[in-house]
Amino acid sequence: MKTRCVLFVAVLVVLSAATPAVSAQDAGPLAAINGVDVPPWRTVSLGAFANSYGLMTALDDAHIAVGDLADEAMHRPAFTVAKSRSNVDLVVLSAAQLGVSETGASRQDFLARARRLGFDLCPPEAAVQLRLQYSDQPVGEFLDVAMEPITTYGGRPVSFTLANGGAGLTLIGYIVTEDTIVRQGRKFVFARPLRVAQPVVR
DSSP states (O other), X not given: OOOEEOOOHHHXXXXXXXXXXXXXXXXXXXXXXXXXXXXXXXXXXXXXSSSHHHHHHHHHHTTOEEEHHHHHXXXXXXXOOOSSOEEEEEEEEETTTTTOOTTXXXXXXXXXXXXXXXXXXXXXXXXXXXXXXXXXXXXXXXXXXOOOOEEOTTSOEEEEEEXXXXXXXXXXXXXXXXXXXXXXXXXXXXXXXXXXXXXXXO
């Protein structure tokens, strides 16, 4: 890709901070933690590009910086684009809202809890589409995307983060494992499940 991101130590410090800026969505306690009941934050369209290279070109054209790990992950077979158009509703929740204590929780336990509460993982394409559409991301905000990690050529499992560290919009890849500790202040993007119509009772 033409646009590449050099990840400075300062960016990594902000990314690992326990209390990133709150701006994408209210991070206060939810009255009812339920994937269907939580209102959507944004909706992204999948299947708008024929292949992953179309997405990469769009990132380049939008002058969005892409980190080395994210770039490598987007070139892997596990990164796919939908064959037909569809919309995905997204929500942003802090780890604290999903019940993570002050000591944190393993990524495996955190995502398992989120799934039990009705939140879905995002397809990797949704992360890139959101990066393209979220052009007004405030400076200092870092949003982790809840997704199945993509394994790089070197065998490193990578997930995506949408960042604005002050030098512009960025798509960052970071290494995750099942034992990666998730802190309370981290904010995650989840897919909101479709509401299933219930039969009318007469």
